[in-house]
Amino acid sequence: MLAFAVVRPSGLPEAVLAVPVAGLAIATGAISLDHARAEAERLGPVVGFLAAVLVLAHFCDVEGLFQACGAWMARWAAGRPVRLLTAVFALASAITAVLSLDATIVLLTPVVFATAARTGVRPKPHVYACTHLSNTASLLLPVSNLTNLLAFAASGLSFTRFAALMALPWLVAIGAEYVVFRRFFVHDLAAAAPVGADPGEAPGLPSFALVTVACTLAGFVVASAFGVQPAWVAAAGALVLAGRALVRGRATAPTVVRAAAPAFLAFVLALGIVVRAVVDNGLADVLGHVVPEGTGLPALLGIAALAAVLANLINNLPAVLVLLPLTAPAGPGAVLAVLLGVNIGPNLTYAGSLATLLWRRIVHQHEHGVDLREFTRLGLLAVPSSLGVAVVALWGSLQVL
Amino acid sequence: MRVIAWLVEGTWPACVDAVRGHAPDGAEVVLLHVGGEQVPGLAHGAFAGLLGRGAVERDPGDLVERLGGSSAAELLAAAAERLGRPCVREERSGRVEREVVAAAEGADLLVLARDGDRSRLGPKSLGPAARFAVDHAPCPVLLVWPEAAPGLGTIPPPPHHP
Numbered sequence: 001m002l003a004f005a006v007v008r009p010s011g012l013p014e015a016v017l018a019v020p021v022a023g024l025a026i027a028t029g030a031i032s033l034d035h036a037r038a039e040a041e042r043l044g045p046v047v048g049f050l051a052a053v054l055v056l057a058h059f060c061d062v063e064g065l066f067q068a069c070g071a072w073m074a075r076w077a078a079g080r081p082v083r084l085l086t087a088v089f090a091l092a093s094a095i096t097a098v099l100s101l102d103a104t105i106v107l108l109t110p111v112v113f114a115t116a117a118r119t120g121v122r123p124k125p126h127v128y129a130c131t132h133l134s135n136t137a138s139l140l141l142p143v144s145n146l147t148n149l150l151a152f153a154a155s156g157l158s159f160t161r162f163a164a165l166m167a168l169p170w171l172v173a174i175g176a177e178y179v180v181f182r183r184f185f186v187h188d189l190a191a192a193a194p195v196g197a198d199p200g201e202a203p204g205l206p207s208f209a210l211v212t213v214a215c216t217l218a219g220f221v222v223a224s225a226f227g228v229q230p231a232w233v234a235a236a237g238a239l240v241l242a243g244r245a246l247v248r249g250r251a252t253a254p255t256v257v258r259a260a261a262p263a264f265l266a267f268v269l270a271l272g273i274v275v276r277a278v279v280d281n282g283l284a285d286v287l288g289h290v291v292p293e294g295t296g297l298p299a300l301l302g303i304a305a306l307a308a309v310l311a312n313l314i315n316n317l318p319a320v321l322v323l324l325p326l327t328a329p330a331g332p333g334a335v336l337a338v339l340l341g342v343n344i345g346p347n348l349t350y351a352g353s354l355a356t357l358l359w360r361r362i363v364h365q366h367e368h369g370v371d372l373r374e375f376t377r378l379g380l381l382a383v384p385s386s387l388g389v390a391v392v393a394l395w396g397s398l399q400v401l
Numbered sequence: 402m403r404v405i406a407w408l409v410e411g412t413w414p415a416c417v418d419a420v421r422g423h424a425p426d427g428a429e430v431v432l433l434h435v436g437g438e439q440v441p442g443l444a445h446g447a448f449a450g451l452l453g454r455g456a457v458e459r460d461p462g463d464l465v466e467r468l469g470g471s472s473a474a475e476l477l478a479a480a481a482e483r484l485g486r487p488c489v490r491e492e493r494s495g496r497v498e499r500e501v502v503a504a505a506e507g508a509d510l511l512v513l514a515r516d517g518d519r520s521r522l523g524p525k526s527l528g529p530a531a532r533f534a535v536d537h538a539p540c541p542v543l544l545v546w547p548e549a550a551p552g553l554g555t556i557p558p559p560p561h562h563p
Contacts, residue, residue, distance in 0.1 A: 018453075102454065106448065106461050109444050109447065110464040110465050110468060113468055114468045117472030118475075121411065122409075122410045127444065188411075190519065192411050193410070193411050268453065316452075317453065346450055350446045352449065356452075369439050370438070370443060371439060375443075
């Protein structure tokens with residue numbers, strides 16, 4: 001099934017195979033009906049949360065948030081490559097944290113490229129920054145990454161405690177990336193020559209989207225204080241933005257449903273059930289010997305490294321599903337260490353994992369001309385340094401908070 | 402006489418100025434920009450890493466490719482204006498260094514800018530793409546500094562032989 005998800009023959013959604021395989025796993029008794037139901041009940045709120053965040057990001061784009069980001073970056077950087085890199089780091093980190101990594105990859109990356117090209121700056125470091133930060137900056141909130149949502153459900157942490165524990169690791173990991181980028185791309189960042197005199201259109205403030213997102217964030221904190229599922233808050237925020245677009249005729253009911261990516265949601269549910277079946281049928285025993293025990297600094301480093309390696313082999317989504325049941329009994333510290341590994345780790349491999357990369361090679365999709373040596377050299381510098389400081393920061397946060 | 406000026410974001414004005422200074426009046430000038438596949442490839446790869454998202458039409462790499470085409474056209478337009486004489490604009494895409502060499506076939510002069518460490522004189526002032534073009538160019542090459550060249554003092558002292 002994992003192979004199918006990577007291969008995706010004739011562009012079929014991954015859910016086309018994942019859902020029947022999950023059904024088969026239940027039918028053949030590979031996973032008991034109780035376990036399957038427990039897994040579905042656990043993943044239900046996660047999937048709802050995910051749908052809400054996807055809708056929220058989509059309609060922020062409709063409101064013009066990402067275009068405004070491009071205009072802000074262009075004005076603030078004024079054709080200076082290093083300033084543009086700093087702006088990209090700030091915006092990509094914020095957008096990844098609040099609107100999830102999908103928003104940074106799908107919506108922000110083209111805007112960053114266009115901004116760099118329009119202001120006469122070589123776009124490579126800035127586009128690289130988007131791809132790296134979509135992973136590294138997705139540590140902060142449960143909504144930032146699907147892996148976080150899964151771990152959040154398993155960790156038993158409140159929304160605010162999750163964010164509080166991850167704030168320092170998030171900051172130091174981004175800081176480490178920034179230092180690596182400044183050094184790695186020093187020559188590209190030294191070249192600047194403006195093309196034309198187009199300063200970009202005056203940035204209109206998409207205030208409605210910004211206020212809605214800010215209220216949603218505040219709602220997360222309030223809801224978690226009162227023990228309300230934060231997924232409801234996300235749903236409310238998504239409904240407000242989608243409702244406004246519907247009223248203004250800028251969206252139809254089908255576009256709202258498409259924005260929630262129902263096939264993706266079904267895939268997540270099915271993947272969860274299948275991975276549970278695999279874990280139940282022996283993988284737990286095998287990996288149980290490898291996962292370090294305890295929550296001291298060496299154990300956290302070991303867990304994060306293991307998670308990073310696994311994410312690079314089979315993609316971080318299955319990796320986190322495999323590692324969660326093994327680490328959850330050791331407490332939130334171990335679970336968060338898994339997240340550091342599976343979120344930062346994928347920067348090491350082009351396309352996020354060797355499984356995906358291998359398949360792209362087989363079907364010659366690698367003919368995109370990406371210099372894999374450069375990609376990997378950057379990853380070898382950025383991943384160990386940002387992961388290392390992040391784990392130490394997590395360990396520190398766990399001691400203090 | 403046919404002069405090819407290879408223009409890259411950030412360093413192209415120096416190449417245009419070199420053509421103005423060194424190409425004879427009657428020469429045919431070609432302003433060349435090569436769109437790399439690397440940057441769209443990064444976006445393609447990041448999207449491929451998002452497992453389970455389906456919908457290939459959301460792949461941001463395709464949009465980046467299209468945007469790259471229009472920004473190349475803008476760069477060439479700005480360069481033609483700076484040149485201020487008749488010229489041909491040529492856009493290519495593919496492996497940058499190889500496209501440059503191919504475009505220089507049959508030309509009488511290739512003008513290009515240093516793209517490496519420009520803080521000191523020396524071999525590192527050429528990045529991999531310019532290095533390849535200089536090493537493989539099938540015609541005379543005019544290699545320019547994008548900014549003022551660093552002083553001779555940036556050359557390390559000769560090795561000490563006892």
